[in-house]
Each structure stands twice: as structure tokens, then as C-alpha cells.
Amino acid sequence: MLQFLSLFNTIFNDAPQPWQLGFQDSAAPGFTGIVTLHNTIGFYLIVICFSVFWALFSIIYYYNTNKNPIAHKYLTHGTVVELVWTITPALILIAIAFPSFRLLYLMDEVISPTLTIKAVGHQWYWSYELSDGCYRFDSYMLPESDLELGQFRLLDVDNKLIVPVDCHIRLIVTGADVIHSYAVPSLGLKLDAVPGRLNQVSFLVERTGTFYGQCSEICGVWHGFMPIAIEAVSTPQFLIMGR
């Protein structure tokens, strides 16, 4: 019952919840932009839904066979109405396309990064390289038997990726064997890890916390068991940990 009620509540966690419908809380400007774009399009969607359903029910009610036994005979052609229902969706699509492209190109921009991290997808774990490969570690999912109280099943890993907050971070993603996808919803990250190709994205974490994600490209039998965990710490703490 409580789970059902939680459908209508805001999610305050940085990991997915059972029966979650909405987005996770944003922790990066890029993801805030995505949520705003989604809600802006949602505005148009509601207007369109009301219009379509109103027209549908109005036509069903007033033009059914009981009320108009031969109405169909004269309702075969309507140039004006056809023009209206072709041009209007085109204009709506253009209105949606502009903010979408704006966000797409803004997110594509890599702003002089403070830190560059390379994430490599393997069957079935992630490995990370920092400082041009001087520091390298693997990140495996924690088995259920090793979980401690408060840790997430299928989401927590043995070695989390530690990043500083309020710093522009460049993430370079590639695959070692097959195509994987590096996805962390709270940070608005979803990047294909393709063997032989380097994909890059820039992100900035706005608050401390642990953010969870999963591989989002079917990559084999244990595709669902190679989660991602990113821990964002303050910059002084990050520097201390770096030593």
C-alpha cells in the first residue's frame, strides 16, 4: 500500500525505487535541462491529448450510426480539415524541435575539464582510468551475500568512481568487447561504450551523494549485473582521497 502511495510522491533518492514512474532527482545542470524540456513537451502533450480525445468523443457521440445512418456517405473528403491536421502537427513539432536542439548542442559542449575519466565497459563490469591511465581500477557489482545494511541490491559496487562536486568532468567511454552503455540518470548521462571508438561527454555534479546507474545496452547474459556507482565528494575531500 505504501509503495502504491509512493507513486504520487517525489523521489528523494539518487537510485531507482520500486514502482517509480518519474525521474530521479537531478544532480547535474544537464539533467535539470532534460527534465525541463520533458515537462515543456508535457505541456504541449496535455493540450494535444485533450484536443484529440475531445474531438474523438464528440465525433463518436454526434456522428454514430443511430443518429446519422448515412452520414458516412457525405463525409469522404475535406480539404480544409486535412490541411489543418497536417500543418498544425508540423508547427507543433517545429516548436518542440528548437528547445530540443538547443539543449542537445549545449550538452555536447565539453567545457575545459578539470578532470578526465575514461570508463571502459567489459563483459560484465566497468573499469576506470584516471590521470591518463596512471590510476586504474575495476568496478564489479557487489554480490547479495556481501551487501551491508543500506546498500542497494544489483546497484552497489565494490569500487565506486569518486568525483569532485562543482568541477567540469570529461568522461570518455569505450567498450572492450561488445557495445555497452554508460547510464546514470541523476547526472543525465547515457553514452554508448563502443569498442574501437571513444565517446565523450561533459558533466558537473552539483551536490555530494552517491548516484547509481546501469549498463543500458544489452551486452550479454550478465548485462543486468554491471551497475555503475558514482560518489560525488567535496573538492578538498577529493584531493585528500587522491593522495
Place this chain on the structure above:
Amino acid sequence: MAIAPITGKLRKRLWLDVGCAFGLGVSAAYAYWYGYHLKALEHQEQFYVKLERERAAARQ
């Protein structure tokens, strides 16, 4: 006797239908915008303001 063409049936209700559909649609959309989206954004803003205050207090 031939039945006269049925015309103007759509036009009779057109403005009422378009008015009701867009009226309800735009009202619902604004309710969603102000009741959900801006509230969620405000909630998030408040969190970051609180965070910034805490950081400033910690620096002092």
C-alpha cells in the same frame, strides 16, 4: 425521393468543440505547469540555496 446532402453538421459544433478542447487542454496544461513543474523546480532551488548557505557557514 433523393435525400438532400447533409452539410454543415461539423461546422455547427466546430467552434464549441475547438473552444472546449483547447480551453480544457490549456487549463490542464497550466495546472500541470504551475502545480507540478514549477513547484518541483522551486523545491530543487530551495535545496541548493540551503546547500549554499551551509557551505558559506562552513567556510566562516
